[in-house]
Amino acid sequence: MNDSHNAATRQRAFERGASAQPEYDSSSWLHTALLANPKARGLSAFAAPWSFVNGVSATWTILYCVGAVNTREAAMRSFEAAYSLVFTALGFLLVFRLSRAAVRFWECRTCFGNIVVGSRNFVDYLLASAKGREVEAIEDACAWLCAFAVCSKQFLRAQRDVPAEQLAGILSEDDRLRAENARHPPLFCIMMVRRAISRAFGAEKGESVSDAVRGESISRGLNAQVDFLVLNEGALERLRSTKLPMVYVVHLRTFLVGYLLTMPFVFASQWRWGTIPAVAIVSFVLLGIEGSATECEIPFSPDHANHLRMDQYIQAVLLSVGSFLAWDERTDAVASS
Amino acid sequence: MNDSHNAATRQRAFERGASAQPEYDSSSWLHTALLANPKARGLSAFAAPWSFVNGVSATWTILYCVGAVNTREAAMRSFEAAYSLVFTALGFLLVFRLSRAAVRFWECRTCFGNIVVGSRNFVDYLLASAKGREVEAIEDACAWLCAFAVCSKQFLRAQRDVPAEQLAGILSEDDRLRAENARHPPLFCIMMVRRAISRAFGAEKGESVSDAVRGESISRGLNAQVDFLVLNEGALERLRSTKLPMVYVVHLRTFLVGYLLTMPFVFASQWRWGTIPAVAIVSFVLLGIEGSATECEIPFSPDHANHLRMDQYIQAVLLSVGSFLAWDERTDAVASS
């Protein structure tokens, strides 16, 4: 796994993927406030309703200001009052949605962090307990663990392939295809990990009691660590497949669009030509907040700038596994010398 | 379990159930804001109070505007001031209720996710440890685990039957009826799972110490995984049977209805005919938020559009179990060849 050619191949593959979700420098106001590009702003998530609202706003304002249409001042005042009442509720709903999305984002990130940490604990404990056990089974467990990490990423992104480059030097082409063709690739890899544990530490005919005690305890410990990985991968599947209840989103958006759409009709008589920029700003702010929530709700896409840096996390798993294997060889070399 | 006929029967049964809770596309503003159907909006949860409030509002406004009734301006001003004070508190209460309901919804979803993940870990660990154990007991444990998932769904939905189609090829008709007739079907299935574990890994007369060490450790590991399933099923029962304390809901609704009902009396003199649409909008927004909370509070109904997609989750359990069994057979075939 640690030969330099394959390592470089994998590195290139992960870096290519990771480039779609660049880091940002939060200490630079220039880049975060002024020069942020449309992708980082998640504009696509609210471009449609914004254009619609402002199209209506501009049309009405022009018609009104050139005198083509008229409104009854008195009737408008009731709407204005109703507006201010509704607005607080709207604000609460927006913030509620935004903070739910942020909590979800952070939960997703934590699950990935747990997969990284869980892999480290698994591999380190496995290698520390490996003395006198079948070497091939130990290596298999490590390899399929790496495959699990890569397959989880692909599965969560709804990509059906298991990229050969990212597993170069880890899985044989044959094994890679078996994972790729499985109904649920991450679970398939996990099954292979558990089978490797069984081969290395499982019951053997005529084993001594001491061996049984040692092997069984290690086997159970390793299986518990695998459980932890499955738990986190499963939590990510759950987060990906579950949005806010539809009724929340429908109500919020209905109120939001209704609110913004009627703004020009209510305020044109007071603001006149100022209506166009004022509606543009208010709608950009409010729809922008909703758009941020939508953008971060299911952060599993490979090309959204604000989504999870999954390539980077999975690379961390593989680098850690590689380090432990390298250290283990060197430690063994020292021990046997 | 994996023969194609039974698998198809089960799939059809689950898909029929799942169709009542469709996915929605949060990137489409058209479908979420404008074209959402009444079911998705949870209209039934607040249709009654909304009609009542607006009936009163329309009646009073008409009477007032045609001059049939009168109000004392001065007295009304005190109510208006009291209104604005009360409104903030009302807004906070509404948001509080809404966010509690959302947290509950998400807790329910997490419990179901844990049942899916817990089942995967249980079956995979069971099969990886099964070598040399009684095959029938292993298969029984898998079958009753699937039955547990289906029975939990039915029990939480307060449906007394255990549908034969959803367990086609998994449980014999005899066993299905035993589960259906038990006082608490999910617990009955769990008991059967534990009994199967005992048969496969429990103490045997004259077993070797190594076998006792291995069997006991695996038995305890599996029982701990069963505990996790029971914990989550129990948490769902708890969530289903516990609402917000009544005093919260009673206060909130009393204030809300009182507020909306007196609006036309206070504002008709200012807004005149505009009172009817203004009250209609404000009451739709505020009652709509309360309605969303009510709709999502106990999300266990089989036919509410915003409720948990339980058929889909349970299907995931059965598909995972099926996959592990299929992979196991193939792995065994490879190993024995």
Next chain:
Amino acid sequence: MNDSHNAATRQRAFERGASAQPEYDSSSWLHTALLANPKARGLSAFAAPWSFVNGVSATWTILYCVGAVNTREAAMRSFEAAYSLVFTALGFLLVFRLSRAAVRFWECRTCFGNIVVGSRNFVDYLLASAKGREVEAIEDACAWLCAFAVCSKQFLRAQRDVPAEQLAGILSEDDRLRAENARHPPLFCIMMVRRAISRAFGAEKGESVSDAVRGESISRGLNAQVDFLVLNEGALERLRSTKLPMVYVVHLRTFLVGYLLTMPFVFASQWRWGTIPAVAIVSFVLLGIEGSATECEIPFSPDHANHLRMDQYIQAVLLSVGSFLAWDERTDAVASS
């Protein structure tokens, strides 16, 4: 435990207790908003300050409107401005207190849910592991577990008796009295559970190694489940004995009463006779929110309508234990036939 006479006695006893905390139907606005009775509204928690505030308000308004007293308009304006500043802070504090109380309520409910679920896991695992162990010890463990549940309820409600009816057919009168007379009845029952575990699975002179391995593992597993029960019972004791820090409540109530008490003095010149109903409404809303928090803060009373349905939860424990025992007998009968 499962003979029908005793089961019926217990059921009656629990139902009598449970009737003080009825379910409510959150889909009925009629019953939750309009017809809710004073107990459900928790009126007793804020009747005193409400009467006091409104007595002062009515007295002053009458004196002012009949011209018996006077206020300096100018001075009042400064109070009005200070009011609006203070009000936001007051609103935040109220909501903060309310949401703390709700979180506490839910924590209490979760602990009881855990006691129910923990009991199920304990009994099911115990019976599944009981083969070849002393029958009496197994039955003792189940009986004392039921006694633990009942004693916890009584202890948390600060009731010193252990009602014979609720443990009919489970504990002998002698044992019941020993529990009742113990300094801490729930802990006494737990101690008896652990002693029964020791008798059934503990070390025996000259036991085989396999028996030691099996017995010790099961014993430790069961003790861990008992730990979980004690953890939750202890958490309930903690919740019962800990309120919000006094300084929070004192500040909030001082501001609230000060605010409401001075309202008539500040606003009587503007609102005149309208002051009385306006102050009545505002104080009902604000004190009602505080009252809801007070009502739900320590929800362990046997007769408050909004408190925990503890009789129902404990009954669930006993019914589950009963079911497992009944299923076990039948399974045994089948196995031995």
Next chain:
Amino acid sequence: MNDSHNAATRQRAFERGASAQPEYDSSSWLHTALLANPKARGLSAFAAPWSFVNGVSATWTILYCVGAVNTREAAMRSFEAAYSLVFTALGFLLVFRLSRAAVRFWECRTCFGNIVVGSRNFVDYLLASAKGREVEAIEDACAWLCAFAVCSKQFLRAQRDVPAEQLAGILSEDDRLRAENARHPPLFCIMMVRRAISRAFGAEKGESVSDAVRGESISRGLNAQVDFLVLNEGALERLRSTKLPMVYVVHLRTFLVGYLLTMPFVFASQWRWGTIPAVAIVSFVLLGIEGSATECEIPFSPDHANHLRMDQYIQAVLLSVGSFLAWDERTDAVASS
């Protein structure tokens, strides 16, 4: 440990300590809103800034109202507008700080609750497993556990002594002094507990396999329970040594003092003599909220009325240990009769 003389000595000692943090009756508005004493109100935490702000306010108002000074109306209006903008942000910050302090308080309380519950589980499990083990080691473990609880309290309160009265009949004077002189008394006690466990359940030359299996399993179980106690004591140390990041507190207080200090200058022209009471009230409310947070942030003092009732919690540990020991003796007596 259970002789009545020592028990009474300990009780007196704890009750003396506990009297500084009395219970309060949240159902009495009279005592919580009107008659609360200055200690309960945490006045000392904000007396200084309140005096300063109101000194300035009174001085300026007097100078202004007697005509000694003047302000430019126009310039003041800009400040008034800036004020209302800043105020919302200030309110949010205040509430944020208050709720952080409350969460911390509750976390501290939970840790102490866990120490109580963890001690119960430890002692009960220890005694239930003690048959055939060295009696002195068992008693030592119980005694040092009690010492751990007392030392934790003292250590968290930054009191260097280990009071002899609170450990009367539990630790010899010699042992008490060893704990008192250790760099970290709670950890010293824990070390002694673990050493006692080792003596009772640790490896012995030539022990039988069954004894090794039993002893090792119990030893590991007890050590895990000790880990839990250390975890909670450590969490309390962490909570005691960590406040909110300084930048939060500095910003909040700077804004708060700046806001209150300039109030009289901005509003004196409108409110005139009313400025003095108005500023007094607003500053009392806002500084009172900040003061509540400061008061409850590090709730480990032995004499603040709002701080943790640590004497009571530790007494609960000792009473529980005493009960278990008493019950154990009686159970043993019954068993041996």
Next chain:
Amino acid sequence: MNDSHNAATRQRAFERGASAQPEYDSSSWLHTALLANPKARGLSAFAAPWSFVNGVSATWTILYCVGAVNTREAAMRSFEAAYSLVFTALGFLLVFRLSRAAVRFWECRTCFGNIVVGSRNFVDYLLASAKGREVEAIEDACAWLCAFAVCSKQFLRAQRDVPAEQLAGILSEDDRLRAENARHPPLFCIMMVRRAISRAFGAEKGESVSDAVRGESISRGLNAQVDFLVLNEGALERLRSTKLPMVYVVHLRTFLVGYLLTMPFVFASQWRWGTIPAVAIVSFVLLGIEGSATECEIPFSPDHANHLRMDQYIQAVLLSVGSFLAWDERTDAVASS
């Protein structure tokens, strides 16, 4: 490890580091509100945008007040209205960002606390179980654990060196360099800890069953405690490498800067010369809140005053390890005497 020379060297090294993050006294309003230095205020985080906004504000106000420029009153009014709508949303976003940063800060602190507590439990349990095991391996485990703590600190601060002074008397220069040159120093140390555990408690040729039972159980217990340390170190890596999704920060800052930048244009006609100080205050408050969040978001720098006191936490680890070793020697001396 406990010789006084090395201990003093380490103490000096840690205290040098710790001096950059001084404690503050929250009871002193003088030092927290008035005299706080710029570093404590985190001024550097928002100096740039504040200067920019106020430069524009001053320029425009001067031009306007000397009559060099003009604005259309009517158009400005629409902006003012839009402003007040946007402001609430802005306030919510600011608070949301601030509370996320505070939660992150506290999570980081908790992880470090867990590393301290986990180290204590590991070393105490290790020494209590060490009887009859290879002394050198036990000492190695303690030494590499200390090295893990120091390396984690350096790694999280992105400092590549492993300072010799902080590990004086603990690690040989050779070992220190091996850690320093590893790709991931903390993981390297952890690997060395696990290897030491294996040497002390791992399988040995021809060991008795009792020895295998004891050794394996202790080994698994210790490895689980190591897992806990890795989990927390990994969580810190995750917190360091993950900010809020960029879209949130970009939106918030864009709105904030847009809001503040246009303030003078909108309000200069009303506030005239007062515009300059008013904008200065409002922008200081709002940017100050954003700055506090930015300052505390990734609190791993060695020289920010508001960041984690990592030197102090790591010193606590080393002091605890030292105490346990010292107590152990003394206990051993007593036991062997």
